[in-house]
Amino acid sequence: MSKLPEVQGECHPRFQAVRDAFARNLRDQDEIGAAVTVIVDGEPVVDLWGGHADLDRTQPWARDTLVNVYSCTKGMTALCAHRLVSEGRLDLDAPVSRYWPEFAAAGKAALPVRWLLGHRAGLAAIREMLPNEALYDWNPMCSALAAETPWWTPGTAHGYHAVTFGWLVGEVVRRITGKSLGTYFREEVAEPLGVDFHIGLREDEHGRVAEMSTLPPPAPGTEGVQLGTLILSDPDGLAARAFMNPASIAYGVNNAAWRTAEIPGANGHATARALATVYGVLARGGEAGGYRLLDAAGIARCREEQSHGPDLVLVIPTRFGLGFMLPQDRPDARFGPNPRAFGHPGAGGSVGFADPEARVGFGYVMNRMGPHILLDPRAMALIDATYSRLS
Numbered sequence: 524m525s526k527l528p529e530v531q532g533e534c535h536p537r538f539q540a541v542r543d544a545f546a547r548n549l550r551d552q553d554e555i556g557a558a559v560t561v562i563v564d565g566e567p568v569v570d571l572w573g574g575h576a577d578l579d580r581t582q583p584w585a586r587d588t589l590v591n592v593y594s595c596t597k598g599m600t601a602l603c604a605h606r607l608v609s610e611g612r613l614d615l616d617a618p619v620s621r622y623w624p625e626f627a628a629a630g631k632a633a634l635p636v637r638w639l640l641g642h643r644a645g646l647a648a649i650r651e652m653l654p655n656e657a658l659y660d661w662n663p664m665c666s667a668l669a670a671e672t673p674w675w676t677p678g679t680a681h682g683y684h685a686v687t688f689g690w691l692v693g694e695v696v697r698r699i700t701g702k703s704l705g706t707y708f709r710e711e712v713a714e715p716l717g718v719d720f721h722i723g724l725r726e727d728e729h730g731r732v733a734e735m736s737t738l739p740p741p742a743p744g745t746e747g748v749q750l751g752t753l754i755l756s757d758p759d760g761l762a763a764r765a766f767m768n769p770a771s772i773a774y775g776v777n778n779a780a781w782r783t784a785e786i787p788g789a790n791g792h793a794t795a796r797a798l799a800t801v802y803g804v805l806a807r808g809g810e811a812g813g814y815r816l817l818d819a820a821g822i823a824r825c826r827e828e829q830s831h832g833p834d835l836v837l838v839i840p841t842r843f844g845l846g847f848m849l850p851q852d853r854p855d856a857r858f859g860p861n862p863r864a865f866g867h868p869g870a871g872g873s874v875g876f877a878d879p880e881a882r883v884g885f886g887y888v889m890n891r892m893g894p895h896i897l898l899d900p901r902a903m904a905l906i907d908a909t910y911s912r913l914s
Contacts, residue, residue, distance in 0.1 A: 531586070532558075532571035537912050541569045544908040548901045549573050556584035556733055557889035558795035559905050562803035564882040565811070569909070570796060576733040576890065587719065589792040590733040590888045591776045593869030596722060596791030599801065600689055601640060601825070601846020601867075602817070603696050603708050609821040612699050615640070615845070619691075622698045629672040638677055639684075639691045640846040641829025645673025646691060647684045647836050648764035655771035659784035661703070665694045674761050675835060681843065682835030685765050686772060689788025692846065705785040715814045716804060718797035723785035732792060733890040735776050738871065741894045746839050750896065753838060765836050789870075795886035798875030802866060803884025805877040822879065826865040837896055856897035859883065859910045872899035881913055 527546035534542040541561060548554045556574030560567060576582045576590075607613035613622070615637040620627035626634075638644045649667045657663045668690055675682070684691065693704035700707050705723035713720050721728070741747025754763045767773055776782070781790055804810070805825070809817040817825070826844045834841040842849045847865040850857045858864035858876040866876025866885070871892035876885050885906065893899040898906075 528573060530571050530573040531584075533567070533569075534571060535568040538568050538909065540908040540911055541905060542571060544904045545571050545573065548904060552901050553891060554889060554901065555580065555736065555891040556588070556590075557887070557891075557901070558584065558588070559887045560795040560799035560885075561909050562799045562806075562884040563913070565803060565807050567796075567799070572795070578734045578736060578890075584733065585731070587731055587794065588733050589719065589721070589724070589728070589731055589794060590873070590890050591735055591781075592791050592793050592798070592873040592875075592888055593789050593871060594685070595793070595798060595867050595869040595873050595875050595888075596786075597688055597788055598847055598867035598875060599708055599712065599720060599722065599791060600692050600696075600704060600787040602712060602801070603704060604636075604640065604692050604846060605817055605821050605825055606711055607696065607699055608824065609817055613695070619695060622695050623669065625666070625669040628670050631673065631677070634673075634677050636695060637829065637845060639688070639695070642681045642684050642688070642834075642841075642843050643678050643830055644684070644691065645675045645677045645680075645682070646671055646687055647674060647682045648687065648761055649768055650759075650764060653769040655769050655774075658769040658771045658786065659780045661690070661785060664690045668694075680833070680835055681830035681841070682761065683765070683837045683841060684788070685836065686786065686788045687765070688846075689786055693785070693787040703785055704787045708787075712801065712816065713797075716800055716811060716816070718793075718800045720791060720793040720797040720801070722787050722791050724782045724792045726779065726783060728792075729779060729782050732782060735871070735890050736892045737775060738892045739894050745894065746837075746896050747894050749838055762836055762838070793886075793888065795888045798873075798886025798888070799884045800886075801884070802875050802877035802886065806879050806884045807882045822877075826863055839896060841897075851897060853897075855900070855903060857906075858885070859906055868898055868902070872901055874898060874902045881910075883909070883913070885909065
């Protein structure tokens, strides 16, 4: 067997197992480029990166390389809503239409905010096909969602709002604060904590973004085959519309329009360090450097279970808190051994989570898309290695 590839960064000797697992991912799991950060009780114990930022493997992954983290962005979007709840400016049980009057259309006048965060609103997709450019334009997307009729009776079931989540929650934040979700996140989370996480990336930062590979076809017998078959067999159905409307969602993320737009369900650009830092603050009480991100009640609220069971979009069982994914009922989709951890994975493999019991903040990002619906084996290897050194 060939030797482990070179890895950059720092790792406390106690967590050598994480460095080894990271290096094995680079060598054995067809990793192109990646980074992982682990923060324990406020102290970074792992901060590693390696591989390449471009698909031709000519540009080394650097300490400050950014990468699209897909649905890891949902955790940051949810955090913005939770800050407003903690400040008394947002009531989770109030109707969305209190803050966003147009949302009352199509029988949605009484639909509460918490159903947006718990994927229970029935608005995982828009039926009418939208023009490609609508994906990058906030107002048309929000107007279409406000007018949309739910795909199921809200509150009676749940289905992953794969992309619409960001506009739904983000528009509530915008109506309350007068600021776009990306601006509010930058001012209230990223800048106070000093984290390199962006929802709507300035053009002068595009040069340090890693190229993302395309999503590979699912392996035979995996859950991805079931979802892919459903999308192809029913192009007008819920799953197809959730992932393919506007159709430009399928065009990839290696373009300026995607990077610049604010798509808070899917297009955050971040480092692993940024993910681990935010979740590390939540894992140790919600305060860092005198800045209060969330109080104890707010952190507890993040992980209040809202949905658990069959997912009408992903066609597998899933479990969600208020905007955050919770540990699933399967060993290959957990955030460590503690059942009250919370966070969010992103399509292709990235993941960030907080474990308040172990006081761990974890972040992993990569640019080789994997086919798994929930957690990727590369991330699980790093998570397992981390907890092997904590026990």
